[in-house]
Amino acid sequence: MKTLPALLFCLLLGACASYEWRHPSDASANFDADSYQCQTDAAKLYPPMLRERTLHPPMYYPPRNYCNAEGRCNWTTGRWEPAETENYDANEMPRRELYQSCLKAKGWLRIRTK
Template structure:
């Protein structure tokens, strides 16, 4: 059940990204208060909607043969690879972009600007 709250825990990182919000005369506490209110508002409008996405398609890892000559002049070879790698999947939040738009509009409404 904890997994249901993970998106909210990481909302500051996801929504904030590398953007710094500034407002003349405002403190860090003011920014955190307004940012938290905007995060709640954005998640109320656009809750997480996760879907499975293909990250890496299935493929064959080719066999590689590495050969060398040993001290006695004999040819030695080692092989690696030559196996199937199945599809690798991840998750994507379909509501991420619209949620970010609601968050930014909310911050602008409170008088904050991106720096």
Template sequence: MVSQRLSFAVFVGVMALTSCAPLSIYYKEGAEVSRLQTDELQCEISALSDVPVNNQIRQEPPIFIPARRYCDGAGNCYIRHGRFERGDIYTVDVNASLRARAEQQCMLDKGYAPTTVPNCPNTVFRAAPKASTRVLPRLTPQSCAIKYQDGTWQIVNQPG
């Protein structure tokens, strides 16, 4: 039960942090968001097919904890002998980086470019009507993004 609460707390924390992060998307002016999502999924599938997951088990090196002398307030002392602690064992997908590059190349081949759109200031967030972007607009230096809890987002071109 405690681990479920901790997992939920970590999930909420991660969600809060990602909602504060700027919007990172593949961008092609005039493209429909539904087409972007379809192209992105096709590129993910293609990259996974071309560069499959290759999980390998790794182990961090052991750590030596040197001997240490401990004494209480009454002058009684003892020595805890030095010891090695085993390094953590973990799994790594050695193809993850190459697969991400293959996916990015696929999206570039389809005419998209990776883009980051800053978050809108609160004044724009409150003033803009809630409407998810359906077609990627022309980006300007005043463009900003509003992210909604359902995972959709809106790109707003502020007057400037």
């Protein structure tokens, strides 16, 4: 059990890490220009594709009879809880992967700074 707190600490510490892109061999490299070109290329191949996913389906809660210690009872009415959905971009992951591989192809390295 002593390893669990240490493992959680390491996970939290890793979640706080920050990264930046650096070009090791070319001091005159322009990250903004390369980044813009890579983003544009990735967006052309993987444009935003919005999809909807269901987080939980609709649920019906039937009427129930609640009684207290004194024997007084109350009925609740049945009710429907609607489904919970969210929108997401189905192309976000491949677009990000293409962007990062494009920068790497141009010589950029993603370096951990913290």
